[in-house]
Amino acid sequence: MNNLNKKTAGLVLAVSILIFSITAYVLLLWPSSRPTDRVDLMPGNITTMALMKPRSDSDTSVEEALLNRRSARDYLDDALTLQELSQLLWAAQGVTAPQGMRTAPSAGGLYPLEVYVAVGNVEGLNPGIYKYVPSAHSIQTVLDGDVRGELAQASLGQRWVEKAAADIVIAAAYERTTAKYGERGVRYVHMEAGHAAQNLCLQATALRLGVVTVGAFDDERVSATLNLPQNQKPLYVIPVGRIEKP
Numbered sequence: 247m248n249n250l251n252k253k254t255a256g257l258v259l260a261v262s263i264l265i266f267s268i269t270a271y272v273l274l275l276w277p278s279s280r281p282t283d284r285v286d287l288m289p290g291n292i293t294t295m296a297l298m299k300p301r302s303d304s305d306t307s308v309e310e311a312l313l314n315r316r317s318a319r320d321y322l323d324d325a326l327t328l329q330e331l332s333q334l335l336w337a338a339q340g341v342t343a344p345q346g347m348r349t350a351p352s353a354g355g356l357y358p359l360e361v362y363v364a365v366g367n368v369e370g371l372n373p374g375i376y377k378y379v380p381s382a383h384s385i386q387t388v389l390d391g392d393v394r395g396e397l398a399q400a401s402l403g404q405r406w407v408e409k410a411a412a413d414i415v416i417a418a419a420y421e422r423t424t425a426k427y428g429e430r431g432v433r434y435v436h437m438e439a440g441h442a443a444q445n446l447c448l449q450a451t452a453l454r455l456g457v458v459t460v461g462a463f464d465d466e467r468v469s470a471t472l473n474l475p476q477n478q479k480p481l482y483v484i485p486v487g488r489i490e491k492p
Contacts, residue, residue, distance in 0.1 A: 293387040295371075298329050300336035300383070306452040315447055318456030319406040321487025325367045326411040330453055334414065334486060335361060335378045335385070337449035338442045348380060350441035353434035358422040359442055362472055366394045367411040375472055393471050400467035401460055401483055410485030415468070416442055417478040439481045446484060456489035 339361050340349050348357065361378040363385070365371050373392035376385040398408035407413055416439050424431035443459050450457035460483040468480040 294379070294382075294384050295376075295386075296382065296384045297332035297335065300333050300340055304452050308448070311448040311451045315451045317458040318487075318489050319458050319485075321406065321409050321411065321456055321485070321489060323367070324411075324488040325369045326455070326486065326488065328368060328370045330455065331363065331365075331368050331371070331412060332383070333453065334446055334449055334455075335363065336383065338414065338416065338446045339378060339380050340383065341380050346381065349445050350438060352438050353423055353431065354426050356422045356426065358418045358420060358435050359438060360417045360419065360478055361442075362388065362415040362417065362474075364393050364397050364413040364415065364472070365411075366392045366413075389473050396471045397468065397483065400471050401463040404460060404462070406458060406485050407460060407483060410487040412486050414446060414482075414484040414486060415472060415480055416482040416484070417472075417474055417480045419475075419477050420479065421477065436481070443482050443484060450486055454489075454491070455486055457484060457486045459484050 337349055339357075339359060341347070342349055347355070350359075352358070357380075363376050363378065364374075365376060366373050372390065374390045375388040375393060377388050378385055394408045394410065394413060397413055398404055398406075401407045418435045418439060420432060420435055423435050427434060447457050447459065461481075463480070463483055465480055468474075468483065469478075472480070474480065
């Protein structure tokens with residue numbers, strides 16, 4: 247092989263190595279550069295139900311919702327509608343842009359939060375635990391059966407958890423954020439959970455529903471009750487129900 251051919255072969259090899267390295271780097275970063283829905287649970291059959299399209303307007307202004315938002319712990323026995331539950335879940339973590347952006351801001355667009363709902367009294371929905379899937383605006387069955395009583399006991403006996411028509415639980419997979427931001431990512435996850443919870447509270451207020459945020463609970467018992475994956479930790483239990491009109 248003459249010197250020209252050797253130089254050409256060397257150049258081709260160098261370019262190939264460069265292209266391979268760039269491709270590997272992009273593939274490595276790609277999962278953390280856009281939101282995904284990670285279904286890390288539920289062995290066996292998974293039942294998925296599409297939810298109604300969420301509304302993007304109402305007769306209640308943001309200012310009015312802020313003014314009227316209060317913690318409510320006394321609920322009527324009346325059921326929530328599936329449309330109301332759909333709207334609440336969307337408010338917490340719904341997708342709002344083609345790029346996958348959601349209703350609540352997330353550090354680095356990494357979206358560590360997972361939203362579950364323990365259903366007891368929702369029209370058209372069997373009692374059970376469901377997981378919200380933002381990308382499809384749908385819910386997946388985790389477990390059948392009414393667990394509100396167990397969840398109330400895990401929440402240190404707070405009766406409103408059992409009396410609510412449904413309990414929305416916000417959990418977090420911390421490593422999605424800490425993999426990029428280290429220990430400070432824990433702070434970012436907690437900030438994001440607060441954003442999502444406030445969105446949910448304001449949406450409930452706009453729907454004339456009662457809601458309260460609960461942070462006092464036994465983490466391990468809540469995780470066991472909801473059948474959470476080991477890498478997901480509960481941060482909020484949020485009872486929602488219909489209340490007496492003021």
